[in-house]
Amino acid sequence: MEIEVVRIGQRLVRDDRVTTHVALVSRAFGAKTIFMTEINPEIKDTLRKINETWGGNFEIEFIESWKPIVKKKKEDGFKIVHLSMYGEKINEVQEKIRKEEKLLIVVGAEKVPREIYELADYNVGVGSQPHSEISALAILLDRIQDGQQFEKEFPNAKRKIIPTKTGKNVQVNETRD
Ligand code: SAM
Numbered sequence: 333m334e335i336e337v338v339r340i341g342q343r344l345v346r347d348d349r350v351t352t353h354v355a356l357v358s359r360a361f362g363a364k365t366i367f368m369t370e371i372n373p374e375i376k377d378t379l380r381k382i383n384e385t386w387g388g389n390f391e392i393e394f395i396e397s398w399k400p401i402v403k404k405k406k407e408d409g410f411k412i413v414h415l416s417m418y419g420e421k422i423n424e425v426q427e428k429i430r431k432e433e434k435l436l437i438v439v440g441a442e443k444v445p446r447e448i449y450e451l452a453d454y455n456v457g458v459g460s461q462p463h464s465e466i467s468a469l470a471i472l473l474d475r476i477q478d479g480q481q482f483e484k485e486f487p488n489a490k491r492k493i494i495p496t497k498t499g500k501n502v503q504v505n506e507t508r509d
Pocket of ligand 1: 415418438456457458461462
């Protein structure tokens, strides 16, 4: 399954930590790219360094506005999954979403324009209580990939963690330093 993420909505106060975490979750949970309307260049740099150290080719792309990318992806055969507390229950739609081949997942920041609800193929609620785009995204990505995202390799990593019961075991690839 090919997965990309778009973060929309204008925030009153820029929250770089949340933005960074949305990008980190997208990367670590198997998405290929995140599109954002507002990026502090430091966030791009943080993710570039993470890719260098821990592998993979995750990309952050700056977009002027969310609508053209959502429309283009729809034309390219992506199904649009908009995460919203008002949406259908994740437990009831996850099976159907799992069968899709290409997904563009839309998460909000502050106010989400009404139009996105109509453009979306799925409006999905991770519970019907307000929480956070970071948690909603992580849970959706886990449910639709059934945990398999954690079996994927991140190619060309300088460092690779060998999971252990106690302590830390990190394999260092000298040729990449
Ligand atoms: N008050 C905003 C609104 O109504 O548009 C939502 C702000 S919330 C902090 C930011 C984003 O987190 C939402 O746009 C949505 O993508 C996601 N989110 C929060 N709670 C959610 C839930 N229960 N289910 C799915 N997504 C959720």
